[in-house]
Amino acid sequence: MSTLAPLPVVIPLSVAAILSALNKFVGRRLSEALAILTTIATGVICGELLLQARVQPVMHWFGGWTPRAGVALGISFVIDPIAAGAAVFTSLLVLAALIFSLHYFDTVGTLFHVLMLGFLGAMCGFALTGDLFNLFVFFELMSASAFALCGYKVEEPESMQGALNFGITNTVGAFLVLSGIGLLYGRTGALNMAQIGRTLGGNLDGLVITAFIFIMAGFFIKAAVFPFHFWLADAHAVAPTPVCVLFSGIMVELGIYAVLRVYWVIFDGPFAAHRWDVRALLLAVGSITAVVGAVMCFGQRHIKRLLAFSTVSHVGLLTIGFGVLKEGALAGVALYVLGHGLVKAALFLVAGLLLHRFSSVDELELHGRACRMQATGVVFFVAALGLASMPGFATFLGESGIIDGAKGIGQGWVRAVFVIAGVLTAGAVLRVWGRVFRGMGKAEDAETAGAKKIDEGRETNAASHGIPAVMFAPAAALVLLAVAIGLMPGVKRAVRTAAIVMQDRTGYQARVLEHAWIPVTPAEEEHTPIGKGLAWSFGTTAAALVLAFLSLSPYWPSKHVLARPVAKTVHLLRAIHSGHVGDYVAFLTFGVAAFGVVLAVLIHLR
Amino acid sequence: MSFFPYAVAAWLFIIGLYGIVTSRNFVHLVICLAVLQSSTYVLLLSIGYRVGGTAPVFAAVPVGTLAVDPVVQALMLTDIVVEATVVALLLALALQLHKHANTLDPDKLKALEG
Numbered sequence: 001m002s003t004l005a006p007l008p009v010v011i012p013l014s015v016a017a018i019l020s021a022l023n024k025f026v027g028r029r030l031s032e033a034l035a036i037l038t039t040i041a042t043g044v045i046c047g048e049l050l051l052q053a054r055v056q057p058v059m060h061w062f063g064g065w066t067p068r069a070g071v072a073l074g075i076s077f078v079i080d081p082i083a084a085g086a087a088v089f090t091s092l093l094v095l096a097a098l099i100f101s102l103h104y105f106d107t108v109g110t111l112f113h114v115l116m117l118g119f120l121g122a123m124c125g126f127a128l129t130g131d132l133f134n135l136f137v138f139f140e141l142m143s144a145s146a147f148a149l150c151g152y153k154v155e156e157p158e159s160m161q162g163a164l165n166f167g168i169t170n171t172v173g174a175f176l177v178l179s180g181i182g183l184l185y186g187r188t189g190a191l192n193m194a195q196i197g198r199t200l201g202g203n204l205d206g207l208v209i210t211a212f213i214f215i216m217a218g219f220f221i222k223a224a225v226f227p228f229h230f231w232l233a234d235a236h237a238v239a240p241t242p243v244c245v246l247f248s249g250i251m252v253e254l255g256i257y258a259v260l261r262v263y264w265v266i267f268d269g270p271f272a273a274h275r276w277d278v279r280a281l282l283l284a285v286g287s288i289t290a291v292v293g294a295v296m297c298f299g300q301r302h303i304k305r306l307l308a309f310s311t312v313s314h315v316g317l318l319t320i321g322f323g324v325l326k327e328g329a330l331a332g333v334a335l336y337v338l339g340h341g342l343v344k345a346a347l348f349l350v351a352g353l354l355l356h357r358f359s360s361v362d363e364l365e366l367h368g369r370a371c372r373m374q375a376t377g378v379v380f381f382v383a384a385l386g387l388a389s390m391p392g393f394a395t396f397l398g399e400s401g402i403i404d405g406a407k408g409i410g411q412g413w414v415r416a417v418f419v420i421a422g423v424l425t426a427g428a429v430l431r432v433w434g435r436v437f438r439g440m441g442k443a444e445d446a447e448t449a450g451a452k453k454i455d456e457g458r459e460t461n462a463a464s465h466g467i468p469a470v471m472f473a474p475a476a477a478l479v480l481l482a483v484a485i486g487l488m489p490g491v492k493r494a495v496r497t498a499a500i501v502m503q504d505r506t507g508y509q510a511r512v513l514e515h516a517w518i519p520v521t522p523a524e525e526e527h528t529p530i531g532k533g534l535a536w537s538f539g540t541t542a543a544a545l546v547l548a549f550l551s552l553s554p555y556w557p558s559k560h561v562l563a564r565p566v567a568k569t570v571h572l573l574r575a576i577h578s579g580h581v582g583d584y585v586a587f588l589t590f591g592v593a594a595f596g597v598v599l600a601v602l603i604h605l606r
Numbered sequence: 607m608s609f610f611p612y613a614v615a616a617w618l619f620i621i622g623l624y625g626i627v628t629s630r631n632f633v634h635l636v637i638c639l640a641v642l643q644s645s646t647y648v649l650l651l652s653i654g655y656r657v658g659g660t661a662p663v664f665a666a667v668p669v670g671t672l673a674v675d676p677v678v679q680a681l682m683l684t685d686i687v688v689e690a691t692v693v694a695l696l697l698a699l700a701l702q703l704h705k706h707a708n709t710l711d712p713d714k715l716k717a718l719e720g
Contacts, residue, residue: 133684137684137688140688140689140691140692141688143692144691144692147692147696147699148695151699151702154702154706155702155706156706157703157706157707158715160702160703160706160707161703161707161712161715163699164632164696164699164700164703167692167696168626168635168696171643171689171692171696172626172639172642175619175642175643175645178646178685179615179619179646179649181681182646182650182653182678182681185653185677185678185681186653191677579715579716580712580713581626581635581712582627582628582629582635582712585626585627586627589623589627
């Protein structure tokens with residue numbers, strides 16, 4: 001029993017409530033200071049929980065409702081290293097976003113901090129809970145704060161449209177999750193995840209498959225997996241930049257985290273004999289997501305939208321990592337989330353700097369205008385290399401973990417998907433770097449001509465000269481951290497041990513229901529040769545650089561005969577990203593049905 | 607337990623989705639979302655229903671009296687609270703949209719294409 005465990009939720013939510021009650025009396029500086037201090041406190045507590053969880057996972061039963069005779073009625077927090085790590089990472093990104101917004105929003109009010117703290121508390125609770133319905137409640141709390149933050153600029157119609165698209169699709173997702181939870185409760189009479197997993201045992205039938213599809217699809221909507229990803233680009237294009245940092249850096253990844261948690265605690269038993277069917281579905285969906293996201297990313301000129309599609313692509317890679325269903329790949333996913341979240345957050349912060357300085361995030365409009373911002377350019381460039389999983393970044397460790405896992409089950413082809421996603425997304429970001437920070441290329445080009453220019457409202461008042469340190473420092477610090485984690489010895493092994501704990505279904509059940517802790521064997525230090533992986537990753541980075549420079553050069557064959565089918569495909573892809581919420585929900589419905597049919601047919605055939 | 611309530615839940619879910627997909631007004635669309643949501647109420651309540659069971663109020667009844675499951679009712683209440691918040695928020699967004707874009711028709715908003 002830990003008294004610390006509920007604090008990461010209780011502290012931010014209480015401060016948020018107090019701040020909103022005293023809205024009229026609290027000045028901007030005071031509310032900023034309170035928000036930052038609260039976030040630091042939450043982060044420190046989560047860090048302490050992480051340290052404790054590395055020794056032995058931490059349990060907390062609310063109201064002292066501990067399980068009796070192996071039956072859990074109460075609500076629990078079950079904190080293993082990956083859950084605590086997710087909460088620490090959330091606090092870190094919220095802190096970066098808050099520091100960045102110190103200077104950013106001149107119009108920022110206390111309510112912004114209230115929403116940020118609500119978002120923080122909900123995400124921490126989402127990561128730490130061990131109860132399925134509790135997971136849904138935190139999911140909804142997280143969503144509600146996110147919708148409000150996304151639509152923070154109320155005077156812009158695009159902003160409202162983006163927030164509505166985001167809100168409606170994600171709320172449909174929440175209902176899918178809730179229906180799935182209802183079905184599981186009807187079968188097992190339990191809401192505690194460990195209890196559900198134990199009661200289900202290895203029984204697989206239509207109801208369990210339906211519940212799995214509903215819950216997975218619901219969380220995949222939050223994770224922006226194809227064909228549920230449409231809301232993401234709209235939301236990122238209109239949300240304030242500090243909010244984008246949280247959307248791309250952690251919120252979307254928490255969608256993947258929830259599916260992982262639910263799969264390993266509840267559904268691994270029923271699907272044990274059908275792992276290959278689940279794998280086939282997830283690897284296919286992940287690959288499609290990665291490629292679609294990457295292609296759409298390369299075709300954007302609105303920098304925030306471009307980064308948003310790159311997030312979609314990288315979520316596809318995470319889905320592949322999940323789909324391998326091995327602890328090595330799971331550790332890879334965790335590391336990839338860290339690495340990607342850090343560099344992507346830094347990229348968004350730089351986009352926010354550009355918006356602050358030039359009132360635009362349009363790649364073509366900004367052509368050559370940021371040549372003087374050398375330090376910022378370096379941060380942007382280095383972060384782009386991290387996006388290509390260059391060795392030395394945490395993303396590289398994640399990538400090699402996932403690919404080694406995939407090779408272990410004979411699916412080495414996923415390397416190709418990683419290369420495509422890396423080259424296109426990093427290539428697009430490097431193209432932006434070349435054009436905006438180096439003045440390369442022309443101020444118009446055929447690649448992005450089809451993409452619309454979206455006018456971006458200012459987020460600051462004064463047209464200021466120079467770059468405030470509080471805006472630059474978080475971006476630089478995040479990139480440095482991504483490299484530091486990538487170079488830290490032993491980090492891979494520690495995360496691997498955490499992944500083994502997360503995957504240990506019977507251990508989890510014993511821990512929660514009998515309060516028995518069976519220590520897992522820590523992961524061995526790996527001695528696999530990584531020479532080939534290094535070569536591939538450097539190759540991907542080099543290819544991304546070449547692609548970026550080619551696309552800025554006059555030799556880019558955009559009018560060539562061979563380029564026409566590509567252009568047609570891109571045009572078609574672009575057409576389905578219509579910005580119309582009805583279309584998005586139609587795709588979503590189709591996606592849920594397709595997931596269900598494919599999985600059911602695969603299971604039936606065996 | 608009859609099959610009927612589950613069919614109603616499925617029907618509400620599907621008709622809600624249909625409404626969202628075809629709607630041409632954001633206010634109407636958010637209400638369709640509320641219709642979709644009511645399918646989860648029906649689903650949860652029918653899961654907890656026991657034929658011949660009384661309301662789960664255990665005062666002045668003999669021990670062992672058959673009652674419907676109170677847990678799903680609690681879930682449903684939480685669901686109502688959570689979704690009331692979300693629907694109110696979405697309606698507020700729609701209102702702001704109408705104020706500044708002078709339309710509520712998703713077909714007429716073209717800013718976020720491609």
